[in-house]
Amino acid sequence: MVNKNSRREKWRLARWRPWVQASFLLVWLDPLMLRWHGVCAPVFHCYSCPLATFACPIGILANSCALHIIPLLAIGVLLVVGSLFGSLICGWVCPFGFLQDLIGKIPTPKLRLPGWMGWTRYAVLVGLVLVIPYYFGDGNWYFFCRLCPAGALEASVPYSVQQSMAEKTIVWPTITKSAILIVFLLATLFTWRPWCTLFCPLGAIFSLCNYVSLVFLRFQPSNCNDCELCRDLCKHRDPSQRRGSDLRCIRCLECVQCNALSIGTVFQKQENLVEISSGPLDES
Amino acid sequence: MAPLVFKTSVGSARVLGGFDSHSPPPFFSILLRGFLASTMKNPLSGLRFLSMRPARWSIFGFRFVPLLLFGVGTCTILYGGFFHRLPVTETIEEEFTVAEPVEPEMPMGMPPGMGPGMPFGLPGMAPGMPPGGMPGMPPEDSQPPVRFVTKIKTVETTANELEWNLNVLMTFGGIALNEKGELVRLAVSTEGPAFCPT
Numbered sequence: 001m002v003n004k005n006s007r008r009e010k011w012r013l014a015r016w017r018p019w020v021q022a023s024f025l026l027v028w029l030d031p032l033m034l035r036w037h038g039v040c041a042p043v044f045h046c047y048s049c050p051l052a053t054f055a056c057p058i059g060i061l062a063n064s065c066a067l068h069i070i071p072l073l074a075i076g077v078l079l080v081v082g083s084l085f086g087s088l089i090c091g092w093v094c095p096f097g098f099l100q101d102l103i104g105k106i107p108t109p110k111l112r113l114p115g116w117m118g119w120t121r122y123a124v125l126v127g128l129v130l131v132i133p134y135y136f137g138d139g140n141w142y143f144f145c146r147l148c149p150a151g152a153l154e155a156s157v158p159y160s161v162q163q164s165m166a167e168k169t170i171v172w173p174t175i176t177k178s179a180i181l182i183v184f185l186l187a188t189l190f191t192w193r194p195w196c197t198l199f200c201p202l203g204a205i206f207s208l209c210n211y212v213s214l215v216f217l218r219f220q221p222s223n224c225n226d227c228e229l230c231r232d233l234c235k236h237r238d239p240s241q242r243r244g245s246d247l248r249c250i251r252c253l254e255c256v257q258c259n260a261l262s263i264g265t266v267f268q269k270q271e272n273l274v275e276i277s278s279g280p281l282d283e284s
Numbered sequence: 285m286a287p288l289v290f291k292t293s294v295g296s297a298r299v300l301g302g303f304d305s306h307s308p309p310p311f312f313s314i315l316l317r318g319f320l321a322s323t324m325k326n327p328l329s330g331l332r333f334l335s336m337r338p339a340r341w342s343i344f345g346f347r348f349v350p351l352l353l354f355g356v357g358t359c360t361i362l363y364g365g366f367f368h369r370l371p372v373t374e375t376i377e378e379e380f381t382v383a384e385p386v387e388p389e390m391p392m393g394m395p396p397g398m399g400p401g402m403p404f405g406l407p408g409m410a411p412g413m414p415p416g417g418m419p420g421m422p423p424e425d426s427q428p429p430v431r432f433v434t435k436i437k438t439v440e441t442t443a444n445e446l447e448w449n450l451n452v453l454m455t456f457g458g459i460a461l462n463e464k465g466e467l468v469r470l471a472v473s474t475e476g477p478a479f480c481p482t
Contacts, residue, residue, distance in 0.1 A: 071364075072360050072361070072363055072364025072365075073360075073361055073364040073365060075357075075360055076357045076358065076359075076360030076361030076362075076363075076364060077357070077361065078357070079353050079354070079356055079357025079360060080353075080354055080357035080358060080361065081357075082353065082357075083350045083351075083353035083354040083357060084350070084354065209353070212349040212350050212353060213350055214350040214351075214354075266346045266347045266350060267347065
């Protein structure tokens with residue numbers, strides 16, 4: 001009876017996710033027209049969007065690499081948020097993830113990508129965000145912001161519409177950027193969160209923090225009966241991967257419907273040592 | 285119970301599970317199996333089978349590392365947002381160009397307007413003098429000749445103003461690297477999205 005009640009509460013927690021994402025959307029797309037671009041938001045949302053409230057951390061990193069300076073505020077924000085929540089930001093707060101979740105609700109056959117493809121995010125982070133801007137500047141064709149589909153969707157499209165309504169000369173986005181946006185939107189129909197799974201450099205940073213964040217998914221082996229429910233509930237990993245926090249987990253908390261998994265903090269009192277060690281799995 | 289002992293083809297003794305006295309110890313096999321055993325984890329608990337680390341160290345690590353990262357991030361924000369804001373004055377040398385009047389060189393030993401090369405002792409005309417002008421007098425409408433001189437003055441400026449703008453105000457439009465690798469503010473900022481070059 002106790003397990004049923006706790007399971008019901010966890011189920012309620014997962015049902016709140018779209019509402020929390022929509023609420024945070026009002027923060028990132030500022031309806032009061034406040035422009036706090038001096039503050040870096042911990043989400044993937046283009047600074048060039050006409051409604052952007054805060055600055056994009058990936059855009060700051062890429063532009064700072066191009067200018068050969070250290071973006072102290074952006075690094076600080078990423079460290080603070082990552083150490084507190086890890087990739088919980090991706091699952092509950094990020095507006096670009098929310099958009100993919102909404103498109104993913106269209107009933108089409110979904111493909112689960114293999115686990116190793118999650119490592120491409122780190123190639124994007126190191127290559128397109130850090131190395132290429134540092135050595136070739138922001139004028140290079142492989143500069144991240146020139147390829148970013150979020151920039152195309154949230155900035156290029158609104159500005160094109162704005163210019164056409166003002167009867168000005170429309171500055172169209174490049175063919176490459178437009179093609180990436182179209183491919184991304186099509187891919188969203190056939191797999192869960194393709195951008196987050198394959199390319200998002202911000203998700204790559206936050207997923208590294210999954211192992212060391214204050215909030216983490218705790219696996220309790222004493223409650224596990226190998227029913228495979230947690231693996232079936234997870235949309236972002238292939239079934240062969242282990243439970244709990246890993247690099248591709250976005251902490252959507254769908255899996256906590258299983259009694260063996262729960263969301264907790266490192267300061268919660270543990271029943272035994274096995275439970276504690278089963279949180280952040282990496283001990284090395 | 286005595287172990288089973290076999291004789292090899294060369295006559296040496298070989299014990300089941302032991303080493304052959306004529307072969308080197310299987311160091312590679314021992315290392316490989318030891319490494320695998322030490323890295324294998326229990327798939328249920330996530331614990332390494334041969335973990336020698338005391339559990340309380342792991343507990344301390346789980347709690348200390350997030351707090352450490354949080355502290356480092358907070359200090360980074362404070363450094364970027366507060367200390368970076370402090371103006372650091374710097375003296376730099378600025379070049380500027382001024383126009384100085386040039387004194388015309390006069391030939392020695394002759395009156396003004398008289399050139400040495402005039403035939404029959406006729407008085408020469410000053411350069412640019414209109415026809416009918418008075419010999420020896422400069423033309424009425426002529427401007428005094430000037431030359432441009434580059435001078436250097438030392439000025440004080442705020443050294444980290446651009447870095448402050450970039451870190452805090454994020455005014456990316458209008459900031460660029462020049463050919464010397466220095467941050468400079470562009471005179472004319474381009475319109476349109478700063479982060480989204482099309």
